[in-house]
Amino acid sequence: VIDEGMPERTVKTTCAYCGVGCSLKAEIKGDQVIRMVPDKDGKANHGHACVKGRFAWGYATHDDRILSPMVRDSIDDPWRKVSWDEALDTAAARLQATQKKYGRTSIGGITSSRCTNEEVWLVQKLVRATFGNNNVDTCARVCHSPTGYGLAQTYGTSAGTQDFDSIEECDLILLIGSNPTDAHPVFGSKMKQRLRQGAKLIVIDPRQIDLVRTPHVEAEYHLPLKPGTNVPVINAIAHTIVEEGLADEAFINERCDLAAFQEWTAFIKRKENSPESVAEESGLDSEMIRSAARLYASAPNAAIYYGLGVTEHSQGSTMVMGMANLAMLTGNIGRPGVGVNPMRGQNNVQGSCDMGSFPHELPGYRPVSNDEVRATFEQDWGTPMDGVPGQRIPNMLDNAVLGTFKGIYIQGEDIAQSDPNTHHVEAALRNMDCVIVQDLFLNETARFAHIFLPGTSFLEKDGTFINAERRINRVRPVMKPKTGKAEWRVTAELSDRMGYPMHYTAASEIMDEIARLTPTFAGVSFDRLDKEGSMQWPVNDDAPFGTPVMHIGEFVRGKGLFKLTEYVPTEERTNRKFPLILTTGRILSQYNVGAQTRRTENIKWMEQDLLEIHPSDAELRGIRSGDWVSVASRKGETVLQADVTDRVNPGVVYTTFHHPESGTNVITTELSDWATQCPEYKVTAVQVTPSNHR
Numbered sequence: 014v015i016d017e018g019m020p021e022r023t024v025k026t027t028c029a030y031c032g033v034g035c036s037l038k039a040e041i042k043g044d045q046v047i048r049m050v051p052d053k054d055g056k057a058n059h060g061h062a063c064v065k066g067r068f069a070w071g072y073a074t075h076d077d078r079i080l081s082p083m084v085r086d087s088i089d090d091p092w093r094k095v096s097w098d099e100a101l102d103t104a105a106a107r108l109q110a111t112q113k114k115y116g117r118t119s120i121g122g123i124t125s126s127r128c129t130n131e132e133v134w135l136v137q138k139l140v141r142a143t144f145g146n147n148n149v150d151t152c153a154r155v156c157h158s159p160t161g162y163g164l165a166q167t168y169g170t171s172a173g174t175q176d177f178d179s180i181e182e183c184d185l186i187l188l189i190g191s192n193p194t195d196a197h198p199v200f201g202s203k204m205k206q207r208l209r210q211g212a213k214l215i216v217i218d219p220r221q222i223d224l225v226r227t228p229h230v231e232a233e234y235h236l237p238l239k240p241g242t243n244v245p246v247i248n249a250i251a252h253t254i255v256e257e258g259l260a261d262e263a264f265i266n267e268r269c270d271l272a273a274f275q276e277w278t279a280f281i282k283r284k285e286n287s288p289e290s291v292a293e294e295s296g297l298d299s300e301m302i303r304s305a306a307r308l309y310a311s312a313p314n315a316a317i318y319y320g321l322g323v324t325e326h327s328q329g330s331t332m333v334m335g336m337a338n339l340a341m342l343t344g345n346i347g348r349p350g351v352g353v354n355p356m357r358g359q360n361n362v363q364g365s366c367d368m369g370s371f372p373h374e375l376p377g378y379r380p381v382s383n384d385e386v387r388a389t390f391e392q393d394w395g396t397p398m399d400g401v402p403g404q405r406i407p408n409m410l411d412n413a414v415l416g417t418f419k420g421i422y423i424q425g426e427d428i429a430q431s432d433p434n435t436h437h438v439e440a441a442l443r444n445m446d447c448v449i450v451q452d453l454f455l456n457e458t459a460r461f462a463h464i465f466l467p468g469t470s471f472l473e474k475d476g477t478f479i480n481a482e483r484r485i486n487r488v489r490p491v492m493k494p495k496t497g498k499a500e501w502r503v504t505a506e507l508s509d510r511m512g513y514p515m516h517y518t519a520a521s522e523i524m525d526e527i528a529r530l531t532p533t534f535a536g537v538s539f540d541r542l543d544k545e546g547s548m549q550w551p552v553n554d555d556a557p558f559g560t561p562v563m564h565i566g567e568f569v570r571g572k573g574l575f576k577l578t579e580y581v582p583t584e585e586r587t588n589r590k591f592p593l594i595l596t597t598g599r600i601l602s603q604y605n606v607g608a609q610t611r612r613t614e615n616i617k618w619m620e621q622d623l624l625e626i627h628p629s630d631a632e633l634r635g636i637r638s639g640d641w642v643s644v645a646s647r648k649g650e651t652v653l654q655a656d657v658t659d660r661v662n663p664g665v666v667y668t669t670f671h672h673p674e675s676g677t678n679v680i681t682t683e684l685s686d687w688a689t690q691c692p693e694y695k696v697t698a699v700q701v702t703p704s705n706h707r
């Protein structure tokens with residue numbers, strides 16, 4: 014951390030890590046950032062920040078940054094530094110040659126949840142208007158895509174229902190598959206504060222997260238279910254509420270689709286959904302499930318908060334709908350202190366989804382197949398558009414292995430490290446004719462790239478991020494792009510060269526276009542955000558100052574829709590060869606695959622990705638804390654150091670994924686959510702044995 018006394022100026026911007034979206038002030042001396050301090054006026058953080066926001070910005074000036082564009086003919090050749098003109102000419106020519114040889118739909122793009130909305134908007138526009146297809150997807154595919162699907166199906170919009178401050182009116186927090194004190198620290202502290210004031214807590218998580226153990230915050234119930242059994246447990250909670258007459262019938266009659274509710278009621282009453290029936294599969298005590306259900310149903314205001322422990326499953330979308338059902342069943346939706354609230358992992362995962370980064374949806378979650386919506390874009394963009402949904406990331410990779418998908422533009426995403434089944438991803442990338450990586454560092458994916466376009470850090474960006482509560486935050490440049498070119502300009506100039514000119518002179522003009530074409534952003538502009546501060550979408554004529562709480566009086570889709578949530582067990586099962594279930598998570602000081610945090614002072618707070626294993630499983634294998642162990646799945650093997658702990662139950666092991674050398678995704682499977690293909694990172698059958706590899 015640089016600390017050189019008093020700053021000469023400050024610039025307000027937004028943290029580039031988690032979905033809390035803390036407002037920070039960069040204190041600057043000369044052209045150096047000397048400190049990042051939390052902004053007391055920040056509406057998401059009210060003057061707080063965690064160790065990532067405060068201290069982990071040094072990666073922006075790290076020596077590993079690549080500041081010059083590079084090209085090479087083949088991935089076996091060395092990189093050659095070139096000018097921006099040569100790099101963009103080469104990229105355009107290579108993409109066009111690929112399309113000419115293999116067809117219009119043989120190329121596509123991936124947007125980044127770490128980039129601004131304006132940068133994301135241009136990449137999806139590049140794919141749709143310039144490439145002429147809908148092969149655009151986002152890294153949300155591998156985290157919260159089931160949230161988008163599940164909440165849209167039940168409530169009509171793909172976003173969390175509440176503002177963060179709403180928790181102050183909450184009496185009962187149902188926390189599922191989320192570890193906010195590590196992954197969303199500022200909101201985690203707010204949650205802890207509310208619990209210390211007397212709100213009650215139910216945790217559904219295979220592991221004893223810190224909130225289960227924190228003094229004065231003891232959870233009323235911790236349901237340490239077996240990984241992969243979220244759906245039967247949520248069904249059993251709903252079953253109990255219906256069976257014991259605890260449902261909010263007045264709310265259901267007024268706000269919900271009654272035919273769907275009746276069908277759902279018949280389903281949920283089935284014996285197989287009772288706590289007694291799911292006890293063995295989930296590993297939970299049936300009476301504890303019933304007690305938790307009663308507590309949730311009886312609280313005046315009960316709110317669900319959840320994370321990737323819900324979504325990254327083969328039934329992630331089912332589980333999201335199960336939670337949405339539960340909130341409707343008990344009338345816990347449509348006012349402060351309640352709701353269904355996804356804890357978004359990345360700073361702009363909400364925004365990257367809002368901006369139309371899905372192959373089947375245009376910005377604002379409108380189907381590409383809708384002629385009327387498409388016509389609006391065609392008129393504004395002056396080009397015909399494809400009405401056929403494009404390929405998702407897993408489809409692109411599968412088709413690349415088959416030889417029909419041959420070119421990709423990847424903005425700020427390291428799919429070779431962060432996507433599951435690494436060997437498959439590498440085979441796909443190796444089989445492409447044109448891989449363009451736009452990033453800060455030569456990441457793992459860049460090993461397979463032909464063109465490297467240097468990206469900019471958040472300190473060099475001008476734009477907006479959207480946090481987990483739909484808050485549109487300004488990101489203001491603290492310094493000029495160290496690469497010599499704003500990232501949105503790179504995309505625009507690539508498009509120019511491919512025959513579809515993009516005429517923007519400033520990032521604010523891109524937001525103006527977003528507002529023009531996306532009804533939920535109709536009232537948004539840089540000017541307003543700078544004058545009035547951040548706002549929560551929808552911001553339009555109906556809600557000129559934004560919308561902290563959604564679904565008041567009426568759901569976005571009209572009537573709330575109960576959806577059937579049939580439990581289909583994951584295909585990933587334990588057996589004698591792979592008897593343990595591996596699940597994953599994060600630690601406080603690090604972020605995702607660590608590309609940023611490992612290049613900052615925060616590295617001091619982290620040693621290795623450790624494998625947590627229960628004492629009984631460790632003893633059986635002769636493993637002690639600190640020993641190196643082999644972790645082998647049906648897909649691959651890696652080596653980690655053991656941490657023997659009762660945080661996990663017997664039969665479950667747990668690790669983080671912050672170091673590339675840990676190779677966690679070498680062992681994860683290719684199984685994915687049935688609706689969205691979000692990978693099932695949270696359930697991998699493994700064997701753990703002592704290792705002498707290191």
Ligand code: SF4
Nearest residue numbers: 028030031035063066
């Ligand atoms: Fe806030 Fe999250 Fe950044 Fe921490 S990492 S400062 S909680 S936005």
